[in-house]
Amino acid sequence: MAPGMQSMEQLNYVSSVQIKEQVRIVEALTAALGQEIEMANKYQILDSKTGQEIFFAVEQTDCLTMQLKQCCPDCAAWNVDLLYQQTPAFKLERNWTLTCCCFNRPVLYVKDLQGVPIGEVEDPCTCCNLVFHAKDHQGSDLVTIDGGCCQLGLCCPCPCGPCAEVKFEIQDPSGRQIGEIIKRLSCCKWMIQDDVDNYHIEFGEVGHPAAKLMVMAVAIFMDFKYFSTSSRDDNGGIIGEVLDSD
DSSP: OOHHHHHHHHHTTOSEEEEEEOOOHHHHHHHHTTOOOOOOOEEEEEETTTOOEEEEEEEOOOHHHHHHHHHOTTTOOEEEEEEETTEEEEEEEEOOOOOBTTBSOOEEEEEETTOOEEEEEEOOOOTTOOEEEEEETTSOEEEEEEOOSOOHHHHSOOSSGGGGEEEEEEEOTTSOEEEEEEEEOOTTGGGOSSSOSEEEEEOTTOOSHHHHHHHHHHHHHHIIIIISOGGGGGSSHHHHHHHHHO
């Protein structure tokens, strides 16, 4: 059985996952010195109940494009491979776009190894809100991820208290909450060797494996866009980043 099919079969029995970003020492040190050098993002995706690894996500973006993400994050491309048992299973592709405010917003495409579309994630222009739309391969709405804008973790992120978390509702096409993504923030993440950039996803009523895969893709997409650059913490928190991009 192909890795993609095997992983989809496993997702049938998973009710919640942890997405844990791996520490990037070079990026952390250069950020501390005031000139951050982007390195490849890597994430473990674990079954929250058993601790078993489901996927390992590895960024495959070339070095030059990685550095361009700092100056034009809404336009720069990136690619991530999802590995299942150390074998490539799926691809996340975010292509180059000429994005300006509400025009030509970025889209993340999720495909299998043969390039067959599984779905896509849209990042609409929503002023101060953090909203993502996940669609299936036919363009039909699966879920909406909505973080709103009135959260302390968005306005003044810090690694303790109510400022340490950002919560995102997983909503069905009617707007009813059916699950949740919780992002735990860390302003000094290069000093923490464990629990760096953690996302906890409660799938709730998200039952189909492909829909669960799309929710995980949304979490990685939002991490690339809003949480993976240390210097953004000095620019008005995530709200400042949202205003800059919108």
